[in-house]
Amino acid sequence: MARRGERRGGRGKVTPQSTGERHTPRPGTVAIVVATPGDAPALLAAERSGSTVDVVCAQPGTADERAAFERAVTDCGSRGVRVDREPWVLDAELGKITPLVLDALRELRPLRVRTLDPDPARVSFDAEAKRPVLAEPPLRGSVARATVAAARKYQLESGVPVFVDCHRAGTDPRLGAAACTRYPRPSHWITRGRDGRLSAYLPSAAGVIRWTEQAPGAGGWSGPELLDGPALLPGLTVVQDAFGYVHLIGLRRRKGADGAEHVEVVHATQYQTGRPIGPWHSAGNPNANDRRKAREVGFPSAVFDAKGHLHIFVRNFGHGVSTRRQAPDGKWSAWQHLRGVSAADELAAVTGRSGAEVWARGRDSAVAVRWHRETPDEAWTQDTATSVSPYPGTLSAAPEAGAIRYRYAGSNEVCVGMPGAAPVSLGGPDGEGPVAGVAGVDIQGWGCTVLVRSGPDGTCAVGAHQDGRPETGVWWFDAGESSMVPPAVVIDGQGRAVIAVVATDGRLRIARQEPGASGLAFSSWTTIGA
Structure with missing residues (x-):
């Protein structure tokens, strides 16, 4: 296990600083920054085929951790993921990690940085001391926070976008990267x-x-x-x-x-x-009175209602859902707690028939629950009589009133869930993550909803169904480009569907719907900034 500086210099490699390539990114390169080698296998398990990964550790870890790392590297090789068997060990102490990680990023020049959870969730709460109890060693959170700070500094000095993923503590890596992402x-x-x-x-x-x-x-x-x-x-x-x-x-x-x-x-x-x-x-923060509770807040989901109010929803410290509303004149309501079942940190805010609604994946069950109001001024009501069973990391809003898209936990198929109705399968069980879509696309005179999702190894898959009729089925096809982020779709100023990805070189690529085509067809991909 090499110490800082030995790994590169010992192999006679020329450093980027001496070649003038200091800020030239290495396409497809991922830097995984963890506390010890024992933390790396969970992140390596989510890497896609074709990735080139360098692992940076704050400390060398134990013999058992190093053995686990070696096994993970061997598994990566069998999946087409290239990983250097010799991590870069920083020998970093608490409070002195950021500059060492920054040095590593300058040399590695990654487009993607993956690290741990900067704010891992508690396992219990000490009522006497009035503070959360964490199972994660302090070094893990420190390394994650230092890595986020170092990646920011590296991007600011290089001028090259860097995409950061934080692995949620305690999640099963077999669920996939989308299910394990903290932000x-x-x-x-x-x-x-x-x-x-x-x-x-x-x-x-x-x-x-x-x-x-x-x-x-x-x-x-x-x-x-x-x-x-x-x-x-x-x-x-x-x-x-x-x-x-x-x-x-x-x-x-x-x-x-x-x-x-x-x-x-x-x-x-x-x-x-x-x-x-x-x-x-x-x-603000629904737990703003206690910073230790506030740091565990979930990532916000948001939607506008018909009266122009912005509704923000977050998972709070108690694993419930909290919401507040901003009026069109800019005034905010107080935070309100939506009581009911324990929610995971995965929400999808949607526009329902009577205003804003929110779906949340259950924390202790395999179903999603929905909060709604009969009128915008009534109390929130929880609807648990749903048959929506989402795979983690897949909830997203659908254009139908109050509806969501998700992947079914039992088969990974893309589904549409609507209040009071059975889920509708849209097929597409390959790939992972959420599905995006846009309604109102003209396909041979029919108003259609165009869908995009990540397919195998991050390839962009495209499908369509008639607006408001997902039960008619979807035929999916490979759009011929991979993406580091979930693919997206929109209708442009000329009424054409446009799909967008960020390729493995970090550049935006788009493809536009071909007008007058027989069926749904797109132009060749255009690289933005090429």
């Missing part, structure tokens, strides 16, 4: 503004990055551009209001007046396509 990437991340131009928004290590179409449907784009904003944790929720304004919602960690770190929900608005984004405002 999810959005499934809806490409939007059409009021002027008809498209914009794409994704979370990166240094904040939100944006690509912008220069003219509606014209093909020219600018970006990626790093938007001004706080040091966000690596996730993002993107929603649009009735005016077409784009609202970005995430989590940030900041130091409070007491000098301690606090986690809070934040929100910003994009009013005009391509223009500077509005200021980021805090939406």
Whole structure:
């Protein structure tokens, strides 16, 4: 087990600093940064075929941990994942990890960084001491927080987007990367503004990055551009209001007046396509009175109702769901706790027949529950009489009122769940993660919903069904491009469906619907910024 500096120098490799390639990314390269080698197997198990992985450890670990790492590397080789058998060991101490991780990233030049959970959930609560009890060793959280900070610094100095994933502590790696991610990437991340131009928004290590179409449907784009904003944790929720304004919602960690770190929900608005984004405002935290409880808050989901109110939902410290509402005049309501079953950190906010609704995957069961209101001013009601059984990491909103899409836990098939109705299967059991879609696409005179999802090894799969009639079935086809993030779809300013991915080289790629084609057909992929 080599120490810092020995692994590279001992092999006679020329460092990037001496070749002028310091900031040239290595496509397909992943840096996994963990506390010890024993933490790496869970992250390695989720890597796709074709990845090249370098593992960085803060400490060398025990003999048993190193043996487990060797077994994981052997398994990766059988799956087509290249992993160096000799991790880079930093010999880092608590409080001194960030600069060492930054040095490693400068040399490795990854496009993706994967690490541990910066804020692992408690296993119990010490009522006498009034604080959560954690099973995770302190070094794991410290390494994760240091890695997020180092990746941000690396992106700011390199100017190259870096995508960060944090592995949720205690999750089974066999569930797949989408199920184990602490801060999810959005499934809806490409939007059409009021002027008809498209914009794409994704979370990166240094904040939100944006690509912008220069003219509606014209093909020219600018970006990626790093938007001004706080040091966000690596996730993002993107929603649009009735005016077409784009609202970005995430989590940030900041130091409070007491000098301690606090986690809070934040929100910003994009009013005009391509223009500077509005200021980021805090939406608070349902457990704001106790920072140790607040750090466990789940990732926010959001939706607008018919009256223009923005509803934000999060999983709170007690594993319930909390919500607050912002009126069109900017005023926020207080946080409200939606009582009922224990919820996992996976929510999907949707627009129902009578206003905003939210679905949550159950924490202690294999079903999803739904909270709704008969009128916007009535109390929230929990609906447990659902037959929605989602695979972890797959809930997303569907265009039908109150409906969600998900993968069925028993078969991984894509399904649509609607209140008071049996689920409808859309097929597509291969791949993982959520499904995105857009309704109102003209396919030979029929109004259709176009769907995109991740297929085997991250390939983009596309399908369609008649609007409002998912029971008619979906024929899926391979779109011919892989993506590091969930693929997305939108209708452009000329009425064509546009699918978007981020390829393994970190560049945005899009394909537009071919007008007049027999059936659903797309143009060749266009690389943005090529």
